[in-house]
Amino acid sequence: MSEELTGIAKRIRREIPELDKLKDHALRRWQKALKDEDYLGSVGFDLQSFYQGVERVFETVAKSIDRSVPTGEKWHKLLLDQMANEVSGIRPSVISMQTREALDNFRMFRHLAHNIYTFNLDRRRIKSLVEGLPGTVSLFSQDLLRFADFLEESMQDPA
Numbered sequence: 001m002s003e004e005l006t007g008i009a010k011r012i013r014r015e016i017p018e019l020d021k022l023k024d025h026a027l028r029r030w031q032k033a034l035k036d037e038d039y040l041g042s043v044g045f046d047l048q049s050f051y052q053g054v055e056r057v058f059e060t061v062a063k064s065i066d067r068s069v070p071t072g073e074k075w076h077k078l079l080l081d082q083m084a085n086e087v088s089g090i091r092p093s094v095i096s097m098q099t100r101e102a103l104d105n106f107r108m109f110r111h112l113a114h115n116i117y118t119f120n121l122d123r124r125r126i127k128s129l130v131e132g133l134p135g136t137v138s139l140f141s142q143d144l145l146r147f148a149d150f151l152e153e154s155m156q157d158p159a
Contacts, residue, residue: 002155004064009151015057016141022050023137030130044109044121047129051110054103054140058083058094061147065091076107092150095143102136105129 026046033039058079062069066087070078084100086093095103109129 005151005155008060008064009148011060012057012144012148012151015053016144019050019053019137019141022046022053023133026050026130026133030126033126040121040123040126043126043130047106047126047133048110050133050137051103051106054106055079057144061091061094076111077104080104080107092147094147095140099136099139099143102132102139105132106136 026043029039029043029046033043055076059069062079062082066082068082069075070082072078080100080103083094084097106129109125
């Protein structure tokens with residue numbers, strides 16, 4: 001299990017700069033979308049991709065550490081809730097409640113964007129998400145680093 005935990009910690013640390021790049025990409029596209037409506041769909045796609053990246057990390061933790069991945073129609077929400085809660089005797093929460101609340105806005109948008117045509121996206125909703133993206137990425141990154149530290153510390157021998 002220790003090699004698996006090392007791999008998860010490394011994967012988490014690799015994901016953080018990728019999410020940061022995606023944030024920068026979305027912010028640049030948003031500036032273009034302010035001048036050209038045709039960029040709005042690409043900003044929506046970036047926001048959707050952000051949450052998909054978040055869920056990839058969560059699914060790894062759920063499968064490899066919790067050994068329990070939610071199923072059913074509301075599995076996305078259940079997975080988010082699972083990561084905000086401690087699993088007694090196994091791991092602390094992966095994210096804080098503040099991060100959970102911030103991410104929930106992106107989860108709901110991911111669901112919406114996945115089920116509509118991009119030309120039907122609500123500009124005000126995207127604006128709100130884009131404005132919240134830097135803070136959300138920062139919170140999520142801090143939580144992930146804390147969790148990766150926990151994984152690495154849990155593999156050390158108690159001397």
